[in-house]
Amino acid sequence: xxxxxxxxxxxxxxxxxxxxxxxxxxxxxxxxxxxxxxxxxxxxxxxxxxxxxxxxxxxxxxxxxxxxxxxxxxxxxxxxxxxxxxxxxxxxxxxxxxxxxxxxxxxxxxxxxxxxxxxxxxxxxxxxxxxxxxxxxxxxxxxxxxxxxxxxxxxxxxxxxxxxxxxxxxxxxxxxxxxxxxxxxxxxxxxxxxxxxxxxxxxxxxxxxxxxxxxxxxxxxxxxxxxxxxxxxxxxxxxxxxxxxxxxxxxxxxxxxxxxxxxxxxxxxxxxxxxxxxxxxxxxxxxxxxxxxxxxxxxxxxxxxxxxxxxxxxxxxxxxxxxxxxxxxxxxxxxxxxxxxxxxxxxxxxxxxxxxxxxxxxxxxxxxxxxxxxxxxxxxxxxxxxxxxxxxxxxxxxxxxxxxxxxxxxxxxxxxxxxxxxxxxxxxxxxxxxxxxxxxxxxxxxxxxxxxxxxxxxxxxxxxxxxxxxxxxxxxxxxxxxxxxxxxxxxxxxxxxxxxxxxxxxxxxxxxxxxxxxxxxxxxxxxxxxxxxxxxxxxxxxxxxxxxxxxxxxxxxxxxxxxxxxxxxxxxxxxxxxxxxxxxxxxxxxxxxxxxxxxxxxxxxxxxxxxxxxxxxxxxxxxxxxxxxxxxxxxxxxx
Ligand code: BF8
Ligand code: SF4
Numbered sequence: 001x002x003x004x005x006x007x008x009x010x011x012x013x014x015x016x017x018x019x020x021x022x023x024x025x026x027x028x029x030x031x032x033x034x035x036x037x038x039x040x041x042x043x044x045x046x047x048x049x050x051x052x053x054x055x056x057x058x059x060x061x062x063x064x065x066x067x068x069x070x071x072x073x074x075x076x077x078x079x080x081x082x083x084x085x086x087x088x089x090x091x092x093x094x095x096x097x098x099x100x101x102x103x104x105x106x107x108x109x110x111x112x113x114x115x116x117x118x119x120x121x122x123x124x125x126x127x128x129x130x131x132x133x134x135x136x137x138x139x140x141x142x143x144x145x146x147x148x149x150x151x152x153x154x155x156x157x158x159x160x161x162x163x164x165x166x167x168x169x170x171x172x173x174x175x176x177x178x179x180x181x182x183x184x185x186x187x188x189x190x191x192x193x194x195x196x197x198x199x200x201x202x203x204x205x206x207x208x209x210x211x212x213x214x215x216x217x218x219x220x221x222x223x224x225x226x227x228x229x230x231x232x233x234x235x236x237x238x239x240x241x242x243x244x245x246x247x248x249x250x251x252x253x254x255x256x257x258x259x260x261x262x263x264x265x266x267x268x269x270x271x272x273x274x275x276x277x278x279x280x281x282x283x284x285x286x287x288x289x290x291x292x293x294x295x296x297x298x299x300x301x302x303x304x305x306x307x308x309x310x311x312x313x314x315x316x317x318x319x320x321x322x323x324x325x326x327x328x329x330x331x332x333x334x335x336x337x338x339x340x341x342x343x344x345x346x347x348x349x350x351x352x353x354x355x356x357x358x359x360x361x362x363x364x365x366x367x368x369x370x371x372x373x374x375x376x377x378x379x380x381x382x383x384x385x386x387x388x389x390x391x392x393x394x395x396x397x398x399x400x401x402x403x404x405x406x407x408x409x410x411x412x413x414x415x416x417x418x419x420x421x422x423x424x425x426x427x428x429x430x431x432x433x434x435x436x437x438x439x440x441x442x443x444x445x446x447x448x449x450x451x452x453x454x455x456x457x458x459x460x461x462x463x464x465x466x467x468x469x470x471x472x473x474x475x476x477x478x479x480x481x482x483x484x485x486x487x488x489x490x491x492x493x494x495x496x497x498x499x500x501x502x503x504x505x506x507x508x509x510x511x512x513x514x515x516x517x518x519x520x521x522x523x524x525x526x527x528x529x530x531x532x533x534x535x536x537x538x539x540x541x542x543x544x545x546x547x548x549x550x551x552x553x554x555x556x557x558x559x560x561x562x563x564x565x566x567x568x569x570x571x572x573x574x575x576x577x578x579x580x581x582x583x584x585x586x587x588x589x590x591x592x593x594x595x596x597x598x599x600x601x602x603x604x605x606x607x608x609x610x611x612x613x614x615x616x617x618x619x620x621x622x623x624x625x626x627x628x629x630x631x632x633x634x635x636x637x638x639x
Contacts, residue, residue: 001032007314007453009483011246011397015317018395024344026316027335031449043586044078050198059586072202078587079207080196085583086214087192089564092332093222093525094185095355096261100229101149103264103368107233108142112368114264116142117235125228128165142232149229152221155184162228163220166528168535170544171572178608180213180571185221188213204589205603212605215567223528223565230263230299230525231408237522239415240305240406244482247400248307249323253289254280254386256379257309257318260330261523263299265352265366266292268375269328270300276379283386288379293318294333294476298523301405311454311476312558313447316341322393325382330366331356333446333559346388350378403487405520407472409532412519418509425540427506432549433639436498438468439630442530442569443477443518445554445562448580454480456555456579456619461486461494461518463623468496469630471518474527475562477554478520489514527565531572546573546610547637549630555579555619566613570594573610575629577622581615 003013006028019026040046043059047068055068057077067073072080106112116122116138126133126141129148133141152160159181163172175181182188192210195201201210231237249255256273258266273288280288291309292300300306309318312333319327319338324347327338331353339360342349351361352374364381366374416424431437441464447453457480461471465486473481485491489507492500495517507514521529530552538545552569554562557578566576584590592599594613596606606612616622 005452008455008458009245009310009314009453011399012310012314012317012453014395014397015246015314015320019317019320022320022344024320024341025337026341027313027337027449030337042581042583044081044583044590045074045586047072047077047081049080049196057586070199075204075587075589076202078584078590079204080201082582082584082590083192083207083211083214084196085560086211086218086564086567087189089560089562090214090218090222091189092561093218093226093564094189096331096525097222097225097229098153099262099264100226100233101146104142104229104233105146105150106368108139108146110139113372114233114368116232118232121228121231121236125165125232129161145232146229149225152225153184153186156187158183160185160220162225163216166220166224166532166535168538168545174609175216175571178209178212180209180216182213182217182221185217188217204587208590208593211567212571212609215564215571218564219528219531219568219571223525223568224531226525227522227528234263234267234303236410237302237406237408238411239404240301242301242305242403242405243307243400244403244479245400246309246318246321246397248291248309249318249321249396250286250289251323251394251396252286254283254285254287254382255289255291255324256382257291257293257324257327258296258300259293259315259327260334261295261299261332261525262330262353263296264368264371265328265330265374266296266300268366268371269378270304270306272372272375272379276376276383279383280386283383285386288382291318293327295523295525296330298475298478298526302408302520302522302526303406307400308479308482311447311479313449313453319345319347321396322390323396325385325389326350326378328352328378329358329361332561334358345393346385346390348381348385350381401483401485401488403482403520404516405478405482405487407519407521409529409536412533415506415510415515419506425536429537429541431502435639436468436502437470438627439549439551439634440470440472441550441626442527442552443471443473443481443555444475444524444527444530444552444565445556446476446558447480447556448558450558450580451556453556454483457481458484458486459619460553460555460623463620464626465491465494465499465517466496467623467627468499469627470499472521472530472533473518474521474530475524477556478518480556481518482520486518487516487520489516491517524561524565531569534572534574543637544573544610547633549633549637549639551575551577551626551629553577553622553626555622570605570611570613571609575611575614575626577614577616577626579617579619579622582613
């Protein structure tokens with residue numbers, strides 16, 4: 001198979017050739033070794049929930065058995081498996097949020113070496129939570145906010161504070177009627193696992209409602225809570241300019257890649273790289289160069305302008321450049337294969353979370369109190385490895401691409417205020433009303449070594465832009481767009497004329513040639529920012545989010561997190577496209593309920609929430625399906 005069929009990224013292609021020459025395995029090759037995939041797994045009808053099985057049910061309704069040993073049907077098995085998968089998607093974000101809240105609490109109590117840089121955010125959250133804000137010291141307020149957040153992990157009744165803080169009133173009402181309001185993230189996760197246990201819940205409709213409830217847990221006590229409190233600690237992102245692609249790894253620097261998701265780790269590594277920069281110069285290097293991979297990249301990019309080496313599928317290839325002194329990992333999307341690759345080079349793979357151990361990595365534990373010790377130790381280890389670098393193994397693809405990021409809602413509003421200071425959202429709403437902007441689509445989620453890296457993400461975006469659809473982006477998909485020039489004003493060439501004019505007008509009012517056609521809004525937890533934008537637009541227009549001409553798209557999804565985030569957006573009434581199928585097609589009931597495709601099943605998420613799942617591998621077709629639906633929603637609004 002040709003490397004040009006595996007990735008659109010020329011730097012990745014070059015390194016795949018190098019990997020092959022050096023006899024190193026990568027995910028791209030291992031993905032091919034798994035083909036053809038098991039149909040029982042792909043369609044969701046394999047049950048391993050107890051030791052009477054594993055049971056495999058017919059996936060096309062014809063050949064094979066129709067019930068498991070316990071009598072479970074395909075509908076029941078698929079719905080249970082889906083709930084498990086969504087729990088596995090939401091839980092890492094909920095745990096992420098909990099780590100952030102403990103860090104904020106310890107910072108406020110003077111026990112952890114972080115600051116409260118997001119004063120305005122803290123005050124606005126405090127006010128919205130109904131806390132006393134006036135005359136209260138910042139640390140005291142931060143402590144109150146963190147303790148309120150902690151309630152979302154402890155209270156045995158009531159409604160999640162973060163849901164009440166961030167959700168639209170209309171949505172809360174609708175969810176309440178369906179009995180979907182979560183109270184405590186941990187309790188809901190335990191309830192969901194309990195439902196899926198052998199011999200517990202078997203009503204597929206109830207299981208699907210539990211899936212939607214887990215989507216709300218993901219949305220509010222995963223995404224929103226993480227983003228809000230991270231902004232309190234590290235500040236709210238503002239417009240930054242940066243570089244993309246493997247070429248950001250610099251031959252004459254000590255290179256440290258930060259990979260994973262937790263900014264408390266990556267920010268400290270960055271801080272200490274600045275403090276110890278002179279030590280690199282003493283070693284004969286030009287300095288210390290921090291580069292990002294996956295969502296740690298997004299966190300540092302959004303707030304610090306740090307450049308991005310690569311996204312999920314090609315994480316191993318960053319090491320194959322031979323020029324990384326260290327790769328620092330924390331949680332989520334860390335391929336276990338990294339350790340084997342690092343062994344072939346001088347690169348030290350360093351794992352940092354006491355709860356997430358990575359085989360073959362060294363451990364420098366992060367805790368809020370010991371964060372400085374961790375940062376210093378990691379940077380010192382990287383410095384020590386610099387003289388060990390084997391020059392004969394170094395090959396860094398040359399290309400880099402310029403990109404803009406840092407589009408928090410606050411930053412977007414500020415840019416729009418240059419057009420209308422009194423009512424910043426109005427110019428955007430007018431552009432939508434006139435059809436200059438047909439709608440907004442969020443391109444989110446991953447890359448997946450099963451499919452050509454960056455290709456579908458980029459193609460979906462280009463086809464939407466051609467139709468004057470504004471793109472907002474996050475996660476590894478945003479990296480795909482960044483590598484391919486869509487996060488830069490140069491990307492205007494792909495836009496329909498009407499959209500291009502809007503982007504030029506907003507840009508000019510702010511001293512830029514134009515806004516980029518895709519606005520990078522952050523990491524995967526920052527999909528909360530996209531939700532905030534939709535809620536702000538809906539509220540300003542006086543309509544529910546479900547009525548807005550918007551959609552979400554994850555063309556190269558791999559992680560259950562992409563599915564739990566998608567579930568959250570479907571619950572908001574937003575259609576969600578995926579380019580890699582979810583394991584649901586073995587159950588007509590589950591498939592129809594989520595995709596709203598015609599069938600005998602009467603209840604669909606489209607009817608209940610206003611959003612549905614769209615599965616489509618072809619990026620052009622996917623974009624056109626979203627455009628058709630956007631036009632439908634526009635018509636319903638009288639546009
Ligand atoms: O949380 S986009 S591959 S790194 S899951 Fe993972 Fe997917 Fe990347 Fe960020 Ni999100
Ligand atoms: Fe088989 Fe039922 Fe056990 Fe699943 S729970 S493995 S279907 S017996």
